[in-house]
Amino acid sequence: MKVLELKDVHKIYNSTEVKVHAVNSVTLDFDEGEFAAIVGPSGSGKTTLLNLIGGLDMPTSGEINIDQTDLSKLKSSQLIDFRMRNIGFVFQSYNLIPVLSAKENVEFIMLLQKWSREDREKRTFELLKAVGLSDRTNSRPSKMSGGQQQRVAVARALASRPKFVLADEPTANLDSKSATTLLEIMEKLNLEEKITFIFSTHDPRVMKMARRIITLEDGRVVSDELRDQSKAD
Amino acid sequence: MIRSIAWKNVWRNRNRSLVVIIAVTLGIISGVLLVGIMKGWVEQRLNDAIFNEVSHLQIHNSEFINNEEIDFTIDDLSGTTGALEALPDVSGWVRRTKMVAMANTPWATTGVIIYGIDPGREKGVTEIWKKIVPGAGDYLDQQRDGEILISDKTAEILKLKHYIITGDVIRELEKENLPDNILSGLSGLKDVRFRSPKDFRDALRDEFNKKELDRYGLLITDKALDYRLRNRVLITISDDRGTPVQGTFRVCGIFKTTNTGFDQRTVYVNRDDLADLYGGQEVLSHEIAVMLNDINDAGDVKDKLSGISSVNSVRTWKELAPDAAMMNDYMIMYYFIFIGIIMLALAFGIINTMLMAILERTRELGMLMAIGMNRKRIFSMIMLETIFLTMTGAVTGMVAGWGITKALGKTGIHFSGWGEGFEAMGFAARVYPVITLDFFVFTTLLVIVTAIISSIWPARKALKLNPVEALRTE
Numbered sequence: 001m002k003v004l005e006l007k008d009v010h011k012i013y014n015s016t017e018v019k020v021h022a023v024n025s026v027t028l029d030f031d032e033g034e035f036a037a038i039v040g041p042s043g044s045g046k047t048t049l050l051n052l053i054g055g056l057d058m059p060t061s062g063e064i065n066i067d068q069t070d071l072s073k074l075k076s077s078q079l080i081d082f083r084m085r086n087i088g089f090v091f092q093s094y095n096l097i098p099v100l101s102a103k104e105n106v107e108f109i110m111l112l113q114k115w116s117r118e119d120r121e122k123r124t125f126e127l128l129k130a131v132g133l134s135d136r137t138n139s140r141p142s143k144m145s146g147g148q149q150q151r152v153a154v155a156r157a158l159a160s161r162p163k164f165v166l167a168d169e170p171t172a173n174l175d176s177k178s179a180t181t182l183l184e185i186m187e188k189l190n191l192e193e194k195i196t197f198i199f200s201t202h203d204p205r206v207m208k209m210a211r212r213i214i215t216l217e218d219g220r221v222v223s224d225e226l227r228d229q230s231k232a233d
Numbered sequence: 234m235i236r237s238i239a240w241k242n243v244w245r246n247r248n249r250s251l252v253v254i255i256a257v258t259l260g261i262i263s264g265v266l267l268v269g270i271m272k273g274w275v276e277q278r279l280n281d282a283i284f285n286e287v288s289h290l291q292i293h294n295s296e297f298i299n300n301e302e303i304d305f306t307i308d309d310l311s312g313t314t315g316a317l318e319a320l321p322d323v324s325g326w327v328r329r330t331k332m333v334a335m336a337n338t339p340w341a342t343t344g345v346i347i348y349g350i351d352p353g354r355e356k357g358v359t360e361i362w363k364k365i366v367p368g369a370g371d372y373l374d375q376q377r378d379g380e381i382l383i384s385d386k387t388a389e390i391l392k393l394k395h396y397i398i399t400g401d402v403i404r405e406l407e408k409e410n411l412p413d414n415i416l417s418g419l420s421g422l423k424d425v426r427f428r429s430p431k432d433f434r435d436a437l438r439d440e441f442n443k444k445e446l447d448r449y450g451l452l453i454t455d456k457a458l459d460y461r462l463r464n465r466v467l468i469t470i471s472d473d474r475g476t477p478v479q480g481t482f483r484v485c486g487i488f489k490t491t492n493t494g495f496d497q498r499t500v501y502v503n504r505d506d507l508a509d510l511y512g513g514q515e516v517l518s519h520e521i522a523v524m525l526n527d528i529n530d531a532g533d534v535k536d537k538l539s540g541i542s543s544v545n546s547v548r549t550w551k552e553l554a555p556d557a558a559m560m561n562d563y564m565i566m567y568y569f570i571f572i573g574i575i576m577l578a579l580a581f582g583i584i585n586t587m588l589m590a591i592l593e594r595t596r597e598l599g600m601l602m603a604i605g606m607n608r609k610r611i612f613s614m615i616m617l618e619t620i621f622l623t624m625t626g627a628v629t630g631m632v633a634g635w636g637i638t639k640a641l642g643k644t645g646i647h648f649s650g651w652g653e654g655f656e657a658m659g660f661a662a663r664v665y666p667v668i669t670l671d672f673f674v675f676t677t678l679l680v681i682v683t684a685i686i687s688s689i690w691p692a693r694k695a696l697k698l699n700p701v702e703a704l705r706t707e
Contacts, residue, residue: 056603056701077607084605091704095600099241104234111234112605156604 003163003196004030004053009062011048011219022048023059024219030164033194035187037201037210045219046200047168053198054166055083067163084112088157088165088195092172094149096141102128102152103137109160127155130192131185147178154186164196171203183209235610239617243625246590250622253586257626257680258633260575264676265634267571269666270646275560277491277661284360285490287553288522289531292538295546297519301333303473303511307518308544316541317523322530325357328518330504332511336383337467340392340428345500347468349507349516351375358524361488361501370462370486373501380503381466381482384496385489389429393464393484396433396457398422405456415441415449433457451647460487468502472511480510491661572676576683579623583684587619587691598695599703612692619688620681627680631673638668 011023022045030036038046051057052064055071064071066086074082096105103124110120128134131151141149150170157165167186171179187209190197199206207213215223243250283289292313297305307313307328317326330349335342352373356362362372366385373382388394398419406416418440427433433454437446462484469479482502490496508516525534531549538547551558591598601611645663648655655662 051701054603056704080602080605080607083603089600089603091600093596095596095704097238097597097601099238099245104237108234109604112610 001032002029003032003067004028004198005063005065006053007063007065009049009052009059009064011045011052011057012060022219023052026062026219026221028214028221028224030196030198032163032196033190034164034196034198034212035190035210036197036212036214037199037206038214038216039201039207040216040222042202044216046216048219049216050166050168050198050200054087054089055079084109085160086163088160088162090150090153090157090165090167090170092169094141094146094153094173096149096152096156098141101138101140102133102144102148102155105141105152106155106159109156113160115160123159124155127158128152130189131155132181145178147174147182150174150178150182151185154182154189158189158193158195161193162195164198167197167199169201169203170199171201171206176205179203179205235614236617239614240621242590242594242614242618243621246593249586249589253582253622254626254629256582257579257623258630260579261627261630261676261680262634262637264572264575265631265638265668265672266641266666268568268672269634269638269642269668270664271567271571272564272668272672273642273664273666274660275557275564276667277664279557279561281491281661282554282557283528283550285364286492286495287550288358289525289528289550290523290535290538290547291553292521292523292545292547293519294544296544298546301331301519303332303471303517305519307521308542310518312541313521313538313545316538317521320534320537322525322527322534324524324526326521326523327351327354327358329355329520329522330507330517331519332470332507334500335469336387336391336500337469338391338393338464341390343387343390344498345387346498347470347507348499348501348520349504350501351504352501355501358522361490364488364490366460366487366489369460370484372486372488373503374485375503375505377485378503379480379482379506380485381468382486382488382501383466383484384499385487386493386496387500388460388484388487390497391466392428393461393466394428394487395459395461396427396430396454397424397459398453398457399424402456406453409452411449411452415445415453419453430454460484462486466500468500468510470507470511473513478510478512480506482506491655568672568675572679576679580683580687583619583623583687584690586622587615587688588694590618591615591691591695595698595703595706598698599700599706602698602700603704608696611695615692615695616685616688619691620684623680623684623687627677631676635668635673638666641666642668 006026006028009023009026010021013020013022026049038049040046048057052059058072066082069082071079071082097108100108106124106127107120110123115123125134128137131154133148133151133155136144136148141152144152171182174182183205186197189195199210201207211227213223213225213227214221292307294305294307314326314328317323327350332347334345334347336345350373352362352375361382365372373380383391383393385394400423403416403419403423406419421440422436425436427436437450437453464484465481466484467479467481469477472478488496504516523534525531528550531551535547535549598611642665645665647663
């Protein structure tokens, strides 16, 4: 089942001197449960593409459908609500809410969605256990390592059972061991929860683990390679 | 959750928040104290005007108001007093003889208004009997003839007041534990009579330094004060034919209100003694002072009494003491001006702090927008944060302000340097700040409104952030 479709998407930035074609005629689709990496050199348009998919930015032309909803048809307030319910975000620099504990950070989206207390606590416990942080529920981000913070961010992204998770260079700030642990956790959750993961990355470890590699150059998709699908099946 | 985040955000930069909280606290304390002092002054002036000077209502012959001549007595006295007895709104009334007079002692002369009163009945309407200076004689007694009650200011003008350091004064000051050097300094002034406060102050200034004077000056002046009680005062008035007549009265006591203007022009004698002086067959009634159960009924009672005689004029306290009435009416305006200025100054500090906070948290706000926190929630979070920050300081300030005002309400604040000036305008040199519950309710609402208004700019700035750009911020 398709969760995300991009049809001839363009993004052009108009600077004063030159037009920058950051995303150029990209047509892609993603199925439920995919574990995909968007790769390419710096400036190839990975982050821009991720922002477009996440509804944080609007394409100059083309269509982006998430679960058969055309993002361009949504008003600003509807788009925010749509993002909250359908998309999980993992950022390069964790971006947890510093004044909240790990548990509260994970609960946050569910609170915005007005989940019942019981459901919230159950889901939070389940996710923190899955990311190996059930003993750090009350720790604030400043008391946790980078790897631990990013694991909380993954738990937060998955909390409201989104259609897919967008992870922008999630391992860029992590040491090798933490990065491996994080990737294993994400892969496990991807398989268990059947939630699509889309990464933008330079990290060979992510590329090695991804089951689909989309390569961008100058904003264009130059290759879209499906790898071993046995795990997903 | 939004509330919880907003509260926790207040304490993210503890030092910066504390600076704002302390500023708000100090601002509110000064506001509470300033308004308390103003309110204390207004209430004191209003009470003094009503209980010492004008009562709630006064009735005069209309002609007497323009020309205080002996013949212009109250018209239809029995009808008027009968109506006063019958009115349930009236708690007390008294009739007086009121004449312009000249008071003389061997050393000085001054013009005064002499009131012929029934001392016992007067106690039910005015509080002059409570204003006798301690140790300075007694209130008038109907049983004792030929006595006069004068004020401290009149005594000073007539040179019946002096300052003298006697052996008794030094012994009293010893009991107050004054240092030996002060006591030995005072012995140099022993038994010297000073006829004005200025002369005495100058003598003390020659003897002691400023620090010693600031600390002990008031106490020494208080103890050294002495009046020539039982001294004769010659009173000259005009009888009904305009002929000057004179009579001698002995000073029975000294009163002192907070209004030196009123004190200076007012002396009291028994009304029968005054009638003997002007040679009338009966006691003349030029003025009726009326006290009511409720000050707010003054207008209604005036209307009722005005119908009795067209010759008489009935005036309320607002007409008789327009200064006190105006201050009372404008109190709310003073309040708005004081608190408004404080709030305006605080608003700038709060806006500055919140703008700094927004600037520091740009990336976090971008993340919150990205993951689905809508504009309404972002706005609420920043507004709540501003309200929490402001209210923390405001509540602390109000509690501290209330405590300080209550404490000062008991001891009073003595404006020793400006005392004479204040008293010349009818204000006490010692003010007792007063604060009421409605002030706190109103201030709380005003603080919340200030916080909400102050939060609008920072919150709008946050709402204008583009999540993509905000997330790129380092």
